[in-house]
Amino acid sequence: MLDRTSSFALALIGALLLSGCDRTPSIAAEIERIRAIDNHAHPVRVVGSGEQDREFDALPVDNMEPASDPVYLRPGDTGVIAAWRALFGGPPANARAGKQRTIQEKGDGYPAWVLDQMGVDVMLANRVAMGRGIQPPRFLWVPYVDALMFPLNNSELAVKNSDRKAFFGYEEILLRRYLKEADLTALPSSLSEYLARVVTPTLERQKRGGAVAEKFEAAYLRSLDFEKVERATVERVYAQFIAKGAPADAEYKLLQDYLFRYIAAECGRLGMAVHIHTMAGAGSYFDVRGANPLFLESVLNDPTLRKTNFVMVHGGWPFTREITALLEKPNAYLDYSAQSLILPPATLAQTLREWLEFVPEKVLFGTDAYPYSDEMGWEESGWIAARRGREALAIALTTMMRDDVISRDHALELARMVLRENARKLYRLP
Numbered sequence: 001m002l003d004r005t006s007s008f009a010l011a012l013i014g015a016l017l018l019s020g021c022d023r024t025p026s027i028a029a030e031i032e033r034i035r036a037i038d039n040h041a042h043p044v045r046v047v048g049s050g051e052q053d054r055e056f057d058a059l060p061v062d063n064m065e066p067a068s069d070p071v072y073l074r075p076g077d078t079g080v081i082a083a084w085r086a087l088f089g090g091p092p093a094n095a096r097a098g099k100q101r102t103i104q105e106k107g108d109g110y111p112a113w114v115l116d117q118m119g120v121d122v123m124l125a126n127r128v129a130m131g132r133g134i135q136p137p138r139f140l141w142v143p144y145v146d147a148l149m150f151p152l153n154n155s156e157l158a159v160k161n162s163d164r165k166a167f168f169g170y171e172e173i174l175l176r177r178y179l180k181e182a183d184l185t186a187l188p189s190s191l192s193e194y195l196a197r198v199v200t201p202t203l204e205r206q207k208r209g210g211a212v213a214e215k216f217e218a219a220y221l222r223s224l225d226f227e228k229v230e231r232a233t234v235e236r237v238y239a240q241f242i243a244k245g246a247p248a249d250a251e252y253k254l255l256q257d258y259l260f261r262y263i264a265a266e267c268g269r270l271g272m273a274v275h276i277h278t279m280a281g282a283g284s285y286f287d288v289r290g291a292n293p294l295f296l297e298s299v300l301n302d303p304t305l306r307k308t309n310f311v312m313v314h315g316g317w318p319f320t321r322e323i324t325a326l327l328e329k330p331n332a333y334l335d336y337s338a339q340s341l342i343l344p345p346a347t348l349a350q351t352l353r354e355w356l357e358f359v360p361e362k363v364l365f366g367t368d369a370y371p372y373s374d375e376m377g378w379e380e381s382g383w384i385a386a387r388r389g390r391e392a393l394a395i396a397l398t399t400m401m402r403d404d405v406i407s408r409d410h411a412l413e414l415a416r417m418v419l420r421e422n423a424r425k426l427y428r429l430p
């Protein structure tokens with residue numbers, strides 16, 4: 001039996017729940033209408049028959065040893081079915097022809113059509129090179145710079161496991177491409193020449209080619225612990241091992257650390273942000289601990305790097321509380337790409353709320369659209385992540401309104417900031 005107090009409490013809870021139900025759709029509907037800037041994705045270019053695009057990632061993750069896939073990335077996931085229905089009119093089994101027809105009909109406009117379906121205005125395309133249909137103003141380039149960090153003999157690093165072996169192979173191919181683009185046939189014999197003739201010219205060329213940021217997926221290759229190292233120390237390491245032999249891991253790390261900070265400083269000079277993968281990554285050999293964003297604190301605290309803006313891509317999962325504290329650094333940003341794809345919206349909403357209650361102008365929307373499989377291409381994964389990412393934002397803002405942390409107007413302002421305005425300011429977009 002209920003006494004008077006508890007009936008009142010129940011009535012109050014009921015009223016709150018009702019007002020909550022009342023508010024949720026309206027906030028969600030407003031969020032739906034905001035044309036987003038997607039901070040991180042891998043769109044696939046339009047290809048001719050028999051042609052294949054392999055430039056959507058410097059380290060394609062399609063040839064790895066089996067791992068236990070997260071639920072949302074498994075075949076037959078309900079999100080995938082919903083994406084196929086929304087985009088191509090039916091589940092994968094029935095709509096493959098429909099998808100092909102759409103691709104044919106849209107031609108070079110197909111990637112921009114996909115953005116329209118996702119409610120995305122501008123997508124930052126993290127690709128080795130741009131291509132057919134993947135062009136400004138809808139797509140902005142974010143090339144890769146890890147290859148520049150590994151100019152020496154990588155055989156000692158590559159033997160650690162099969163993933164690393166494949167990854168260092170890809171990085172060496174990319175470094176040769178950068179050398180060729182710099183009109184060189186071999187690596188210079190001194191570090192100063194390497195910086196002046198390869199590293200800086202590559203960054204300047206990419207900037208001229210439209211790059212708004214440079215991407216490190218270093219967490220797939222080593223830890224994010226980039227120390228501050230004296231130039232003289234690494235000049236010797238470079239000169240000795242560019243000639244012959246493979247350096248010991250600890251010695252080589254010092255050179256990589258130096259190169260990382262050099263590249264970051266150059267990006268600041270050139271007005272490009274630095275994107276860094278901070279999240280547990282694909283593959284059964286990924287070093288989760290090495291991807292802890294707290295490793296980046298000494299980089300963020302380096303006074304000589306304060307002109308460089310760092311974006312911690314994927315928001316540091318599972319270290320989402322640790323990364324919150326880093327948002328106080330003036331040049332630290334994060335996005336929630338990939339989390340929007342693999343986490344249920346209600347789970348992601350808890351993290352989003354914590355960030356939005358702390359430093360909301362550094363939080364960016366993102367999808368990590370990627371050609372994961374035949375069923376889950378960049379179109380489907382992008383559509384799913386955009387939808388779940390918006391749902392998570394709506395839940396976070398609704399609970400903040402319910403708890404009287406923010407007004408409805410403030411909630412809408414935060415939604416616009418996360419989906420669009422924060423990125424627009426960071427990349428100085430019109």
Ligand SMILES: [Zn+2]
Nearest residue numbers: 040042126368
């Ligand atoms: Zn990515």
